[in-house]
Amino acid sequence: MIRIEHTVQISCSPEEVFERLTDVARVPEWQTSAVEMRASGSLAQGSRIFEKRRFMGREVDNDLEVVAFDPPRRLTLRSLGGPVKLTIDHELAAVDGGTRLTVVASGKPGGVMKLAGPMIERTAREEIRGDFARLKQLLET
Numbered sequence: 001m002i003r004i005e006h007t008v009q010i011s012c013s014p015e016e017v018f019e020r021l022t023d024v025a026r027v028p029e030w031q032t033s034a035v036e037m038r039a040s041g042s043l044a045q046g047s048r049i050f051e052k053r054r055f056m057g058r059e060v061d062n063d064l065e066v067v068a069f070d071p072p073r074r075l076t077l078r079s080l081g082g083p084v085k086l087t088i089d090h091e092l093a094a095v096d097g098g099t100r101l102t103v104v105a106s107g108k109p110g111g112v113m114k115l116a117g118p119m120i121e122r123t124a125r126e127e128i129r130g131d132f133a134r135l136k137q138l139l140e141t
Contacts, residue, residue, distance in 0.1 A: 002084070002121045003106045008132045011098040012139045018072035020139060021090055024049055030134040032127060035059060045069045049077070084108070084120060103128060 010017055020026070022043050028034040035052040043049075049064040060082055068076035068089070075090040086107035093100045105128060 001106065001108055002124065003104070004121065004125050004128055005102065005104045006125075006128050006132060007100060007102045008136050009095060009098060009100050010136045010139050014072040014092040014094050014099045017092055017099045017101055017135075017139060018075065020135065021075055022071075027051075030138055031131045032134075043069060048080075055082075079107070101132065103132060 024037040024039050024043070027037045033053045033055065035054060037049060037051045040048045040050075043066055045066055045068065047066040047069070049066070051062050051064060053060055053062065062082040063080040064077045065080055066075070067078050067087070068074050073092055077088045079086045084107045086105060089104045091102045091104075093102075105124060
């Protein structure tokens with residue numbers, strides 16, 4: 001089982017941060033592995049999102065389900081396919097000077113990916129740190 005937790009403070013309101021998190025077409029602007037994302041209509045609990053990502057040197061298509069949608073406090077996504085069954089929870093809290101965004105990614109590599117679990121976790125941890133630093137930079141400039 002893989003579990004990664006990352007917290008970043010952003011000098012913007014929770015509403016502004018949540019709006020950018022849920023603008024799925026713009027996710028490739030700040031997530032390095034994202035090639036394309038699109039939602040089937042407005043986001044809400046139960047919505048589906050199609051994504052194309054670069055994973056271990058190739059492009060992988062996946063569908064996500066929105067399992068929690070509570071603007072501007074929580075967005076939780078669960079992968080419905082792909083090489084790693086993953087849940088990503090974004091929790092936003094108003095703090096003095098902006099928003100504290102806590103991201104928890106947990107998942108279980110399947111098939112031959114089980115053997116690569118430690119490498120996948122290390123890579124994902126670095127990617128999450130970099131991606132959310134880019135999100136912070138985009139929102140604060």
